[in-house]
Amino acid sequence: MTTIEEKVSMELHHDVEQCLFYEARLLDDFNFDGWRELLAADLHYWIPARRSRYVREKRAEWAIDNDHYDDDMSSMDLRLKRLSKPMQSSLDPRPREVRSISNIEVSYGGSTQELRVDSVILFMRNRMLDQEEHIAARRQDVWRIMDNGRFELVKRKVLITQNSILMANMNSLL
Amino acid sequence: MIEIDKLVSEDGAYVSREIFGDADIHKLEMEQVFGRSWLFLAHETQLPNSQDYLTTFMGEDPVIVIRQEDGTLKAFLNACTHRGPLLCASEEGNATSFTCPYHGWVFGSSGDLLNVPHEGNSGWHNELKKGEHGLKPIRVESYKGLYFGNFDEQAPSLDDYLGDYKWYVDAIFSPLPTGVEFLGGPMRQRLQCNWKVASENIFADTYHVFAAHGQAARICMEGKEGGIGIEENDDKEGEALGVAVTVNGHSMGLHFDGMGAYVLNKNMAEWMAYLGSQRENYIKHLGPRRGMMPGSSINGGIFPNFMFVPGFTFRQIHPLGPNECEIWMWTVVEKDMPLELKHEQVKANARMLGTSGLFETDDCANMERIDNTVSAYQGSKLISNYSMGLGREQKRDDLPGLTDQRMSDTGFRGYYRRWALFMKADKSSDIPLDAPRSIEGAE
Numbered sequence: 334m335t336t337i338e339e340k341v342s343m344e345l346h347h348d349v350e351q352c353l354f355y356e357a358r359l360l361d362d363f364n365f366d367g368w369r370e371l372l373a374a375d376l377h378y379w380i381p382a383r384r385s386r387y388v389r390e391k392r393a394e395w396a397i398d399n400d401h402y403d404d405d406m407s408s409m410d411l412r413l414k415r416l417s418k419p420m421q422s423s424l425d426p427r428p429r430e431v432r433s434i435s436n437i438e439v440s441y442g443g444s445t446q447e448l449r450v451d452s453v454i455l456f457m458r459n460r461m462l463d464q465e466e467h468i469a470a471r472r473q474d475v476w477r478i479m480d481n482g483r484f485e486l487v488k489r490k491v492l493i494t495q496n497s498i499l500m501a502n503m504n505s506l507l
Numbered sequence: 508m509i510e511i512d513k514l515v516s517e518d519g520a521y522v523s524r525e526i527f528g529d530a531d532i533h534k535l536e537m538e539q540v541f542g543r544s545w546l547f548l549a550h551e552t553q554l555p556n557s558q559d560y561l562t563t564f565m566g567e568d569p570v571i572v573i574r575q576e577d578g579t580l581k582a583f584l585n586a587c588t589h590r591g592p593l594l595c596a597s598e599e600g601n602a603t604s605f606t607c608p609y610h611g612w613v614f615g616s617s618g619d620l621l622n623v624p625h626e627g628n629s630g631w632h633n634e635l636k637k638g639e640h641g642l643k644p645i646r647v648e649s650y651k652g653l654y655f656g657n658f659d660e661q662a663p664s665l666d667d668y669l670g671d672y673k674w675y676v677d678a679i680f681s682p683l684p685t686g687v688e689f690l691g692g693p694m695r696q697r698l699q700c701n702w703k704v705a706s707e708n709i710f711a712d713t714y715h716v717f718a719a720h721g722q723a724a725r726i727c728m729e730g731k732e733g734g735i736g737i738e739e740n741d742d743k744e745g746e747a748l749g750v751a752v753t754v755n756g757h758s759m760g761l762h763f764d765g766m767g768a769y770v771l772n773k774n775m776a777e778w779m780a781y782l783g784s785q786r787e788n789y790i791k792h793l794g795p796r797r798g799m800m801p802g803s804s805i806n807g808g809i810f811p812n813f814m815f816v817p818g819f820t821f822r823q824i825h826p827l828g829p830n831e832c833e834i835w836m837w838t839v840v841e842k843d844m845p846l847e848l849k850h851e852q853v854k855a856n857a858r859m860l861g862t863s864g865l866f867e868t869d870d871c872a873n874m875e876r877i878d879n880t881v882s883a884y885q886g887s888k889l890i891s892n893y894s895m896g897l898g899r900e901q902k903r904d905d906l907p908g909l910t911d912q913r914m915s916d917t918g919f920r921g922y923y924r925r926w927a928l929f930m931k932a933d934k935s936s937d938i939p940l941d942a943p944r945s946i947e948g949a950e
Contacts, residue, residue, distance in 0.1 A: 380863070384692060390600040398691035399838055401862050403854045408773060411726055411858065415865045422724045423872040463876075496598075497695035497833060501871050503863035 339440040349353075349439045349450055349476065352484050357432035365413045368506070372376055373477055373485040378404045380470075380491040380507065401503045416504065423502075428460040430505055442475055447487065450474040454491075454507050457475065458500065466500040468493055470507055476499075509535055510621025515927040520894040524938070526926075527701040527891075528882040533829035540811055540929045541566030543938075545655040545668050547813035547823050548572045548582055548647065550689040558616050561599040563835075564825045565656055565783040570645065571595050571605075572654070572744040572943075573616045580649070582656045583618050583642035594642070599692060618642040651680040653728030662935040671907035671943050672754040675761075675807070678793055678800035679817055683785065689821070690853055693835040696862045698871055700878040702812060702826035703926075705834060709816060710808040710868055711751065711918025713737050713760045714895065718783075719873055723865040736767040736804050737913060749804075749913030750906060751896075756917030756925025757939050759807030763796065768818030772855050778802075781848060785841075796905070801841075807918070810925050817841070818852075820860040830878055836861060893919040907946050 341349075352371075359367040380402040384394075404412065419425035433455040442449030451473055458466045475488040491507045509532055510706040514523040546565045553715050562571050562585055569585040587594050587607040594605050594614065604621060604694055606613045627633055645656040648665035650673065655665050662668070669676060680687055681897040698705055708715065716737055717724065728734070736749060747764040765786065769778035771922045782802040790798030801817075808814030815821045819932065821837045838856045840849050860867045880886035896915030903910050911917040931937045 382692060382694060385596070386600055387597040390597060395691040397838075397850060397853055399694045399836065399853060399857065399861065401694065401857060403857065407852065408858055411773075412863075412865065415723055418722055418726075420869065422719050422869040424868070456856045482781045497697055498696050498862045500696065501875060502696075502868040503861075504868050 338441075339449075341441060346437075347437045347447075348482075349448060349484065350437050352476070353355070353434045353437060353450070353452060355485075357434050361430050361432055363416070365417045369410075369413055371440050371484070371486050372406065372409065373487045374406055374408060375487060376404070376406045377488045378402055378409055379489065380493060380503070383493060383496045385496050401498070402491075416506075424504070426461070426507070428458045428464075431457045432507075433457075436471075442483060446478050448476045450476050450480065456505065456507055458499065460507055464501070467502060468495055468498075468507070470494065472507070509930075511927050511930045515923050517924075518706045518770070518897060519922070519924035519927070520892070520897050520916065522891045522893060522923050523887075524881040524889050524891055525887045527704055527877065528829050530829050530889055533701075533826070535930060536826070537566050539932070540926065541658075541826070543657065543662050543935050544811050545648070545657050545662070545665050545809075546811075547809070548654045548656045549580065550687075550837075551580075551649070551652040551654065552688045552842075554580065555725075556601060559599075559601050560595065560605055560616070561593055562597065564833075564896060565645070565658065567826055567828075569593055569799060570656065571642075572647075573618075573658075575616065580647055580654050581616075581618060581647040582647050582654075584645065586643070587612055587614075588620065588640045588642060609685040612640075614642055618644055646664075651676060653680060659935050663940060667940055668755065669757065669809070670755050670940055671946075672757040672759075672809070674797070674907045674946070675752065675754075675759050675800075676809075678797040679805070679807075679815060680839075681792075682789055682801040683792055683841055683843055687839050688842045690838045690840060690849060693822075693837050694857070694862050696828075696834045696836070696871075698832055698834060698874060699830060700832060700874040701829055701881070702824045702832040704874045704877050705824045705832050706808065706812050706814060707919055707922060708874070709806055709814040709820075709822065710758045710922055711760060711806075711916065713749075713751070713806070714911050714916075715870075719869045720866045723859075723869065724771065726865065727859075731770060731775060733766065735771050736762040736764055750910050751913045751915050751917035752906065752908040753900075753918050753921025754908035754911045756810035756922050757808065758921055759805060760913045760918060761800065761802045761805040761807070762913070763799040764804075765799045768802050771859060772851070773820075774851070777848065777851075781844065784841070810922065811929075816860065818855075820856055893923065902944070905946065907944060908941070 366480050381400045382398050421477050434452050436453040438451040454470050456468050470491045470493040473490040476484040514526055549572050557576050560573040570582055571585040572582045585594050589612050592609045594607055604613050604615050611624040615621045618641045620637045647656050650665055751760050772778050788800050806816045812824045821839045823835045825833045838853045840852050893916040896911045899911045900909045900917055928938050
């Protein structure tokens with residue numbers, strides 16, 4: 334539960350929610366230029382590997398692990414260039430994608446300029462004629478409130494449910 | 508009756524697509540290929556401490572690999588000897604014993620059955636001979652920190668199995684006296700295609716790089732000088748053409764320019780500076796020829812399913828029936844590399860040939876497209892063509908193995924000749940090994 338100091342107004346909560354829905358629509362529409370405008374210059378976009386270990390396991394987490402994404406703005410730019418120029422070997426024909434965003438919780442994350450936003454994403458994708466794929470994830474975001482009242486994405490940690498990726502690739506952004 | 512000679516031509520250049528989707532052939536492979544090959548289990552740095560363990564697969568069989576108190580590694584089928592449940596469901600960890608969750612049989616890290624519930628009058632009446640119910644052991648041997656398992660006691664030693672390919676392996680897994688390090692756990696990725704389709708690409712496919720990855724390569728090369736060394740150019744001669752090599756079914760495509768591996772990386776200058784600072788050490792450790800391999804563009808693999816593109820990905824393809832496989836991908840770095848570059852290498856691996864890789868997505872799509880046609884009846888009767896450069900292979904005085912220029916199907920042909928030998932042979936001793944040669948000019 335959020336404390337009194339962290340609590341945001343219903344209006345702000347609504348605005349953040351609309352921003353997340355808008356963002357999902359940009360990605361569903363392959364509008365990568367539009368999505369890029371939502372990103373902060375100091376972006377950290379992270380989809381860590383999920384491991385299957387016994388709860389009692391004493392052995393520590395890996396100091397460095399093979400995460401699916403660990404990107405700053407410069408490497409995200411390379412990815413967006415690639416996604417924006419599909420080649421017939423992989424991204425053309427485009428898959429059809431739908432992102433459903435729910436379980437949205439918004440609180441002030443230590444300052445009045447930054448919001449901690451938790452959400453759940455259900456991602457559905459269908460490729461070629463009949464290749465149905467999906468993944469679910471919990472997202473932990475930090476969004477910055479800009480002077481013009483808009484938001485920019487500073488940090489996103491995406492906790493996917495899959496260990497072995499059951500989709501043909503993890504190229505779709507979550 | 509499966510007639511292997513009708514599926515793979517003697518020179519390995521023509522292969523029936525039935526081998527990429529037929530269930531009977533797949534079943535025979537489990538016995539003939541995966542039952543007798545040396546299969547990668549782990550690198551020593553994945554299990555640094557006594558009683559560290561990890562779980563993996565040999566073929567489709569779950570296997571557990573455990574570091575013993577004396578420092579050696581043992582491997583066992585990861586199955587309780589009583590009724591068969593997966594004994595250990597954790598992908599890695601450290602444990603002194605493993606208890607089957609079904610009836611509570613307890614096995615030690617040495618594989619011995621230590622304890623069973625109701626051993627006395629309340630159940631077994633002390634008649635169970637625990638000494639006969641230890642975990643099923645698997646033969647394990649190692650080379651340069653790489654541990655491999657083999658289900659066949661009659662198979663040749665790992666050393667003989669690798670043969671002259673060791674000359675190349677040394678440069679990949681022991682570029683410096685301190686060796687290499689496997690970072691973290693593997694990325695895992697399912698793919699709807701036969702395991703050989705996913706394997707052959709990294710074993711030997713130089714040809715696909717620009718057709719399949721042109722877009723990704725152009726984006727990564729923007730504003731940079733140089734190249735990977737395999738760009739299309741019919742005026743190239745000699746060393747600039749690189750080398751394709753095959754030994755005992757293992758293969759490699761490589762250059763000796765010392766720079767192709769990292770040109771696609773984000774901060775190319777940092778990598779070039781690192782390679783420059785180590786070059787003298789590589790040469791001191793490996794000799795002048797192999798000392799140029801670190802940092803060069805290289806792809807290759809150890810038959811049948813362990814492979815690498817140094818600077819990018821190290822991987823194993825586990826089969827899952829004839830039409831599916833699982834790719835396991837690791838990042839491997841020189842132990843002496845600065846921590847910052849190790850972090851960068853993990854990120855670059857993910858971005859290039861990882862699950863979300865700019866290049867990997869092209870490969871996966873093409874492999875799926877192969878599966879689309881080879882599993883249909885008429886398509887399965889067609890022949891796949893691996894004849895580029897057929898007849899040009901030679902034994903050079905200065906390089907081990909059978910070689911040709913890199914842009915050739917030399918490695919594929921060696922791979923499928925080897926596959927056919929395994930599929931046909933009644934026993935391991937019937938599978939000939941390439942005679943080791945002394946290579947005077949190699950250093």
